[in-house]
Amino acid sequence: MTVTGRCFCGQVHYTIDAAPVGGRxxxxxxxxxxxxGSATNNILFPEDAVTxxxxxxxxxKIADSGNKVERGFCTGCGSQLYSRTIEPKGMPMRIRAGTLDDPELFQPTDVIWTSSAPSWAAIQPDLPQHPKGPK
Known part of the structure; x- marks a missing residue:
């Protein structure tokens, strides 16, 4: 499977040669x-499949989880493209679902960090919910 996407201005494009391994x-x-102010919608892929x-x-930045996380964005338009965990290694790359050329590929499998959600957050009740990050 090949997945493609881009930032808002088109300066950054990506290709992913793998099927998604989840959606958070x-x-x-x-x-x-x-x-x-809202949540991020993240489709997960093996990091080595993303170009x-x-x-x-x-x-x-060190995230609330204690993990060292890198967030990538377009320097032209500021579109958030991904986040990846630097330490510990081995976690999937989180691609922002709004940057996919086909946004229907994103199928959320769970909701994380619900303990940090504001009272007005629209959290899908049919998905598994985790007060913090997944185990």
Missing amino acids: VCWCRDCQYIAS FEGEIGRIE
Whole structure:
């Protein structure tokens, strides 16, 4: 399976040569900040299957989970493209679902960091919910 996507301005494109391994809606505070108040919708892929073309800005931060996380964005338009865990290694890359050329590929499998969600958050009741990150 080949998956493609891009940022808003088209400066950054990506190709993924793998099927998704999951889909998460994340309500951690970091994701709320980068999503301007909402959750992020993330489709998960093996990191080694993802190839980017174009200039990507990167921010590294220790997340509430204690993991060292890198977030990538387009330097032209600011579109959030992905997050990946630097430490510990081996976790899937989280591609922002809104950047997919075919957004129907995103099928959420669970909702994480519900303990950080604001009271007005629309959390899908039919999905497994985790107060923090998944185990």
